[in-house]
Amino acid sequence: MxxxxxxxxxxADSEVPIDFSKFVEVRKIKEKYPExxxxxxxxxxxxxxxxxxxxxxxxxxxxxxxxETKYNFLTxxxxxxxxxxxxxxxxxxxxxxxxxxxxxxxxxxxxxxxxVESVYPVWPSANWYERECFDMFGIRFTNHPDLRRILLPxxxxxxxxxxxxxxxxxxxxxxxxxxxxxxxxxxx
Amino acid sequence: xxxKIESKVIDVLKRGTPFGRLEEGDVFNENLKIEDVWINxxxxxxxxxxxxxxxxxxxxxxxxxxEVVIGYLHRGTEKLxxxxxxxxxxxxxxRLDYLASPAMNFGYVLAVEKLAGIEVPIRxxxxxxxxxxxxxxxxxxxxxxxxxxxxxxxTVFLYCFREREMILDLFEMATGGRLxxxxxxxxxxxxxLPDYFLDRCEEFCEIFPKRVEDxxxxxxxxxxxxxxxxxxxxxxxxxxxxxxxxxxxxxGSGVNWDLRRSNPYxxxxxxxxxxxxxxxxxxxxxxLVRRKEMLExxxxxxxxxxxxxxxxxxxxxxxxxxxxxxxVGEVYQAVEAPKGELGFYIVSDGSQRxxxxxxxxxxxxxxxxxxxxCKGHLVADVVAAIGSIDVVLGEVDR
Numbered sequence: 001m002x003x004x005x006x007x008x009x010x011x012a013d014s015e016v017p018i019d020f021s022k023f024v025e026v027r028k029i030k031e032k033y034p035e036x037x038x039x040x041x042x043x044x045x046x047x048x049x050x051x052x053x054x055x056x057x058x059x060x061x062x063x064x065x066x067x068e069t070k071y072n073f074l075t076x077x078x079x080x081x082x083x084x085x086x087x088x089x090x091x092x093x094x095x096x097x098x099x100x101x102x103x104x105x106x107x108x109x110x111x112x113x114x115x116v117e118s119v120y121p122v123w124p125s126a127n128w129y130e131r132e133c134f135d136m137f138g139i140r141f142t143n144h145p146d147l148r149r150i151l152l153p154x155x156x157x158x159x160x161x162x163x164x165x166x167x168x169x170x171x172x173x174x175x176x177x178x179x180x181x182x183x184x185x186x187x188x
Numbered sequence: 189x190x191x192k193i194e195s196k197v198i199d200v201l202k203r204g205t206p207f208g209r210l211e212e213g214d215v216f217n218e219n220l221k222i223e224d225v226w227i228n229x230x231x232x233x234x235x236x237x238x239x240x241x242x243x244x245x246x247x248x249x250x251x252x253x254x255e256v257v258i259g260y261l262h263r264g265t266e267k268l269x270x271x272x273x274x275x276x277x278x279x280x281x282x283r284l285d286y287l288a289s290p291a292m293n294f295g296y297v298l299a300v301e302k303l304a305g306i307e308v309p310i311r312x313x314x315x316x317x318x319x320x321x322x323x324x325x326x327x328x329x330x331x332x333x334x335x336x337x338x339x340x341x342x343t344v345f346l347y348c349f350r351e352r353e354m355i356l357d358l359f360e361m362a363t364g365g366r367l368x369x370x371x372x373x374x375x376x377x378x379x380x381l382p383d384y385f386l387d388r389c390e391e392f393c394e395i396f397p398k399r400v401e402d403x404x405x406x407x408x409x410x411x412x413x414x415x416x417x418x419x420x421x422x423x424x425x426x427x428x429x430x431x432x433x434x435x436x437x438x439x440g441s442g443v444n445w446d447l448r449r450s451n452p453y454x455x456x457x458x459x460x461x462x463x464x465x466x467x468x469x470x471x472x473x474x475x476l477v478r479r480k481e482m483l484e485x486x487x488x489x490x491x492x493x494x495x496x497x498x499x500x501x502x503x504x505x506x507x508x509x510x511x512x513x514x515x516v517g518e519v520y521q522a523v524e525a526p527k528g529e530l531g532f533y534i535v536s537d538g539s540q541r542x543x544x545x546x547x548x549x550x551x552x553x554x555x556x557x558x559x560x561x562c563k564g565h566l567v568a569d570v571v572a573a574i575g576s577i578d579v580v581l582g583e584v585d586r
Contacts, residue, residue: 072430075531076553127556161266161544
């Protein structure tokens with residue numbers, strides 16, 4: 001009984017084919033950059049647009065400046081790690097339009113050593129979001145003004161939110177840290 | 189940062205400083221370099237509201253540059269989420285913004301419910317809104333108390349804590365906890381409200397607007413308060429939005445954007461309230477916004493009490509399986525927390541644990557506009573600016 005609503009929603013999501021051209025964002029992007037979109041998803045009333053990473057900055061400028069979309073607020077930049085995929089990193093951008101009260105999600109896929117263009121020129125708030133993304137995943141953003149660690153100490157090793165990073169830190173890390181920082185006590 | 193001496197500085201030297209004066213005929217080397225003085229503020233400074241560290245670059249007492257250093261309270265909440273079930277993560281959300289823990293719970297459970305498609309009983313929705321709005325009042329009260337204390341008004345602090353105590357007593361009555369409530373559950377709330385809770389709550393709503401008048405008597409047109417807040421730490425609407433400012437702070441710059449109104453969640457579309465917007469862009473406007481928000485929240489609480497009294501009894505918890513496995517997918521749910529837009533982004537792989545959980549903390553984003561606000565102001569105004577964007581470091585560092 002309890003699981004019924006969940007199943008209902010799944011059916012509703014999967015059975016009805018969605019006409020993506022009803023979304024103004026998709027129309028606008030297709031108009032100007034026909035080959036930019038890799039994939040489109042619609043789940044729980046949220047639109048996801050997967051982009052080719054070369055087009056990211058152009059699409060962001062387009063969505064921000066077009067009078068019909070006006071995505072003037074960057075909510076966040078998120079990294080996600082899928083170690084088993086060919087391109088293990090996903091960078092997710094949530095945009096919000098204050099005027100139309102709409103949201104859209106942009107995504108780019110990155111390989112292990114690939115970099116993505118920083119969206120700092122579009123929304124300056126990307127500064128800290130991308131720094132956090134770099135801090136936690138080691139994803140590098142080209143042309144970022146100040147790409148340093150933000151939450152962790154500057155001498156931290158490794159990227160904690162990657163799936164291969166153990167919850168309690170790499171083995172031996174704690175002992176090494178204590179040895180370095182409490183060397184005075186160890187002598188006593 | 190060494191700079192060439194500007195003509196302004198030469199003027200000052202001609203007028204005289206404690207170290208002497210530039211006399212007529214003095215040979216003055218214009219290529220002399222002057223340097224900024226870098227000073228450190230925090231992380232233990234009492235008016236940084238926790239462990240915020242600022243590195244200020246000064247010319248005299250004016251701020252020319254500022255760096256915000258955070259991370260001293262980083263607990264790895266997002267990593268912990270990947271190792272806990274959906275239910276087990278609820279207590280950790282309390283520890284984000286510990287001054288308004290029901291609001292933090294609210295954002296998380298709404299995100300999980302959206303992911304799994306759970307319908308929440310209407311009574312639980314009203315209870316949730318009631319608690320979240322009480323939390324907003326409590327959070328704003330603590331903000332007003334400490335903000336005024338930073339600027340030098342001691343009495344307001346004591347007044348605000350008096351009313352905050354009443355709200356904490358209400359929380360204790362309903363949930364057993366005063367600060368960390370952990371009251372919300374996926375699909376509802378932990379238990380129904382106790383007897384007499386609504387009466388006590390009504391009492392509070394009667395008293396509270398009168399108490400706001402007390403604060404007004406101390407602050408609203410107080411000359412010292414005005415001179416410390418008006419035209420201080422200004423930020424324009426466009427700049428604020430570009431820098432990620434949200435919540436009461438951006439409403440103080442004249443942007444009419446409240447997620448409770450623009451993207452209504454829960455039962456906010458059935459409630460009647462005004463969005464507080466002022467366009468002064470300064471510290472005083474942000475004070476006015478929060479002051480009005482407290483009164484509006486009080487109105488919402490009253491409406492919730494009315495509804496709950498009219499419709500007694502009923503379920504407060506939807507049936508959610510013990511082994512809870514939401515479908516594969518990703519959702520983002522944002523709520524209007526007391527500090528701004530709080531969002532939870534959850535990626536599910538169909539297992540009992542979130543594959544990835546990202547918290548969009550309002551204070552983290554709001555802090556980005558602090559350097560912009562403070563440039564050109566005096567050191568003492570930094571304290572007013574920090575107070576006016578209302579940061580809680582538990583949520584900044586996560």
